[in-house]
Amino acid sequence: MFVPxxxxxxxxxxxxxxxxxxxxxxxxGNVGQLxxxxxxxxxDMTKVGYFYTDCLVPMVGNNPxxxxxxxxxxxxxxxxxxxxxxxxxxxxxxxxxxxxxxxxPFCQTLLSWVKSSKxxxxxxxxxxxxxxxxxxxxxxxxxxxxxxxxxxxxxxxxMQELNWKExxxxxxxxxxxxxxKVLHIPGGGITKLLFxxxxxxxxxxxxxxxxxxxxxxxxxxFALVNYLNEWLxxxxxxxxxxxxxxTPSSWRLLFGNGLPPAxx
Amino acid sequence: REIDVLWTLKSGASTESSxxxxxxxxxxxxxxxxxxxxxxxxxxxxxxxxxxxGVVKLWNEWCRTSNTTNVLPTDSFCLFYRLISDPxxxxxxxxxxxxxxxxxxxxxxxFGCMRKEGLQVTILSTCPVADYKTQESTLTxxxxxxxxxxxxxxxxxxxxxxxxxxxxxxxxxxxVLSYCQVWQIPAVLYQCYTDVIKLDTVTIEAFKxxxxxxxxxxxxxxxxxxxxxxxxxxTTNETHSNIYx
Numbered sequence: 001m002f003v004p005x006x007x008x009x010x011x012x013x014x015x016x017x018x019x020x021x022x023x024x025x026x027x028x029g030n031v032g033q034l035x036x037x038x039x040x041x042x043x044d045m046t047k048v049g050y051f052y053t054d055c056l057v058p059m060v061g062n063n064p065x066x067x068x069x070x071x072x073x074x075x076x077x078x079x080x081x082x083x084x085x086x087x088x089x090x091x092x093x094x095x096x097x098x099x100x101x102x103x104x105p106f107c108q109t110l111l112s113w114v115k116s117s118k119x120x121x122x123x124x125x126x127x128x129x130x131x132x133x134x135x136x137x138x139x140x141x142x143x144x145x146x147x148x149x150x151x152x153x154x155x156x157x158x159m160q161e162l163n164w165k166e167x168x169x170x171x172x173x174x175x176x177x178x179x180x181k182v183l184h185i186p187g188g189g190i191t192k193l194l195f196x197x198x199x200x201x202x203x204x205x206x207x208x209x210x211x212x213x214x215x216x217x218x219x220x221x222f223a224l225v226n227y228l229n230e231w232l233x234x235x236x237x238x239x240x241x242x243x244x245x246x247t248p249s250s251w252r253l254l255f256g257n258g259l260p261p262a263x264x
Numbered sequence: 265r266e267i268d269v270l271w272t273l274k275s276g277a278s279t280e281s282s283x284x285x286x287x288x289x290x291x292x293x294x295x296x297x298x299x300x301x302x303x304x305x306x307x308x309x310x311x312x313x314x315x316x317x318g319v320v321k322l323w324n325e326w327c328r329t330s331n332t333t334n335v336l337p338t339d340s341f342c343l344f345y346r347l348i349s350d351p352x353x354x355x356x357x358x359x360x361x362x363x364x365x366x367x368x369x370x371x372x373x374x375f376g377c378m379r380k381e382g383l384q385v386t387i388l389s390t391c392p393v394a395d396y397k398t399q400e401s402t403l404t405x406x407x408x409x410x411x412x413x414x415x416x417x418x419x420x421x422x423x424x425x426x427x428x429x430x431x432x433x434x435x436x437x438x439x440v441l442s443y444c445q446v447w448q449i450p451a452v453l454y455q456c457y458t459d460v461i462k463l464d465t466v467t468i469e470a471f472k473x474x475x476x477x478x479x480x481x482x483x484x485x486x487x488x489x490x491x492x493x494x495x496x497x498x499t500t501n502e503t504h505s506n507i508y509x
Contacts, residue, residue, distance in 0.1 A: 003446050050446045054368035058439035060413060060453075061432035073426055075415055077442040099365050250430045253397045260401035 002081065002113055004049040016083070017118040020232070022091040023110070025126035025194070026098065028187035029212045032125035034221030035228065036093050040082050041065045041248040043089070043234060051079035051092055053109060055102035059095060064250030072249075087234065090119065103190050111197055121151055121204035123232075124194055125224060129187035130211040134170075141165055142211040143227045146183075146195055151204035155231075162230055167209065185209070218251070267366050268321040269373040271344075289378045290352040291479055293386045296436050298338060298463050299456065300388035301357040303471040306493040308483050309345060314355065318344030320370065324363040338463055347483070354378075358436065367439040375443060384418075385444050385451035386479050388471060389437040393457040397431050408458035408470040413441060417450040423473040427455065465494050 022039060024032030039045070044065075056078045066072035078096040083089065098106060114122055130142070144167040145159060159166075169181035185192045191207060198205035208228055212220040225245060229235060235244050271287075295304045320342035321329050327340040335341045340360035347353035362370050393407040410424035413433060427433070433441065437453055444451035454474060458467040475484050 052446045057364050057434070058367055058436075058442050059432050059434050060438045060441045060445070062413065062427060062429050064429055066429060072429070073414075075413060075441070075445050077438075077445055102365075252430050253399070254430075257396075257398055257402055258400045260403040262403070 001052050001109065002049050002117070003052050005047055015117075016090050018120045019083070019088045019090045019117075021114060021117075021119040021122045022089065022228075023122060023124050023194075024092075024094055025124055025189045025191045026094055026096075027127045027189040027191060027209075028129050029127050029214050029217035029220055031127040031210055031212055031217050031220045031224055033094060034217055035125045035224040036091055037064070037248050037251070038221060038225045038245045039089075039228075039234065040091055040093060042244070042246040043084050043087070045082035045084045045089070045091060047074070047076075047080055048083045048090075049081040050077055051081060051094075051113075053079060053106060055098055055106035055109070056094065057096040057099055061250075065248045067249070087232075088120075089232075089234070098190075104193070107190055107193050107197055111194070111201060111203060114203055115201070121154075121206065122198070123228065124191060124205060124207045125228065126185070126188050126191040126207055126209040127212050127220065127224070128185050128191075128209055130213045132184075132186045133211055137168065137211065143223065144168075144209050144211075146207040146209075148195065148199045148203060148205045150202055151206055154204065155206070158231065164230075167207070216255075218247075218254075265324065265363070265365055266322075267362075267369045267373060269318060269370075269377070270321065271318040271377065272316065286379045287354070287377055288352050289354050289380075290350075290382050291384055291386070292354045292356070292378070293479070294356045294358065294388070294440060296358050296387065296389040296440075298359050299390045299458065299467045300471065301359040302463055303388065303468045304355065304357055306468060306490045307472075307475060308480065308485065309355065309357075310485055310489070313348055313485075314345040315348055316343055317346045317354075320344075320358070320360075320374075322360065322362065322366060322370075324361065324366060326361040326363065329360050353483070362436045364435070367436055370436065371439055371443050380447065380449055383449050384479065385440065385449055386474075386477075387437050387440050387451065387453040388456075388474070389433075389453065390456045390458055390467060391433070392461075393459045395431075396457050405457075408456050408460075408467045410470060410473065411455050411457065412452055413455070414452040415441065415445040415448075415450060417444075417448050418452050419450065420452075420478055422452060423477050424454065468494065 022036055024036040059078045061076055063072050063074040063076055079094050082091045145164050146167050147156060170184045171178045172180040172182045183192060195205060195207050208224060210220055210224045222245060295301045330339050330341050342358040342360050345355040393402050393405060396402055411427040412422045412424050413427050414422060433455055441451055441453045456467060456470050460467055474480050
């Protein structure tokens with residue numbers, strides 16, 4: 001459930017009517033979450049609430065987007081909501097994996113919150129295993145999109161203009177029967193479930209995903225966030241867009257501590 | 265995987281939580297893990313000033329809680345004590361591992377029985393120093409050392425430096441602190457990073473700076489008692505480790 005930070009402020013901070021909601025899927029390489037970190041950090045979004053749930057593994061830490069001593073002591077938990085009213089943007093950042101058997105209840109809670117908060121549309125940032133690509137997918141761009149029918153009506157044309165590639169469907173029974181096609185997003189976590197549920201519930205949802213593998217996924221996060229930027233135009237896209245995104249301070253030491261000098 | 269929280273209220277009879285009147289609580293001290301539990305046993309708890317008021321029964325792949333209330337810090341148990349002279353001071357020693365699917369249950373069942381107005385929570389726990397992320401190597405760090413995390417509402421002095429990013433806290437200590445942050449309860453977590461896995465006095469004594477904090481200052485018992493208990497802990501522990509003699 002959504003719990004606003006500021007109780008006294010009334011519904012002002014939790015009024016997301018007409019906003020675009022960014023949600024990452026906990027997926028291969030955590031690319032969606034890294035991309036969301038970049039968006040929140042670069043646009044300096046304000047924390048407006050917590051998503052209090054029993055579906056995610058608990059964790060706490062100090063402010064991951066700290067820029068100075070003063071703002072580094074704000075406690076952060078595993079699922080928090082940030083907003084930027086000037087761009088009508090709200091982001092839910094998820095920082096830990098799902099507890100066993102809890103991903104379905106989480107999807108339901110999330111989608112019912114989307115409906116009750118009256119967000120205009122949801123953009124799900126995700127990724128899929130690169131090794132599952134077929135021959136055609138190995139060539140060209142590793143970025144894909146998906147739109148629910150309700151959002152297709154609104155922005156389908158824009159996707160054509162941007163020359164984006166829609167996520168291909170795969171054969172339901174490969175090798176046996178190639179006519180029946182289904183959506184398959186290996187490594188995408190709850191992506192497929194959220195997408196299919198949104199289709200049936202009439203929610204305007206777009207999925208933006210990148211094919212990648214586990215490893216140093218920072219370049220993948222930059223690629224995904226630039227892809228998002230082509231559509232939403234969150235920051236001015238210049239020639240070298242990578243340098244426009246601000247890496248949060250919590251990305252330090254992603255690959256471990258310093259080495260003991262005695263090692264050499 | 266169900267957790268049972270049984271409270272022994274004034275009437276003496278054990279009752280299930282929830283239905284009854286919520287406990288008024290001003291101070292709630294939670295010690296998670298063997299070292300933190302041993303610290304409270306040595307420096308705060310005794311059978312004269314504190315009474316057992318509750319117990320948590322649970323089972324998971326790592327442990328099963330013991331059935332008695334006469335426990336050693338090396339056992340797996342989760343007990344609640346109340347200060348007889350001030351029944352709003354509650355203390356919990358939780359030396360059993362609460363699995364990730366049980367942590368939420370623990371929170372709801374324990375905090376569900378408490379009135380949260382005027383509540384302040386202090387959490388003590390330990391964690392391996394190898395988990396500590398820092399620019400230098402962990403080999404050169406003077407462990408054990410204390411780091412703290414506090415919720416927005418906690419305005420008092422903290423007895424040690426705050427835990428810097430990119431370090432995080434997991435498991436039950438994180439669950440309790442998250443709960444306090446979301447529901448605006450002032451709370452502080454003291455995490456001791458140690459390189460010793462078994463119960464040892466050096467790690468237990470690393471929590472000593474907390475004894476001068478506002479919350480614990482009034483609850484500390486006689487120093488000579490503490491050294492006696494610490495010594496006892498050492499000996500009970502070592503009988504298991506004579507395999508290499």
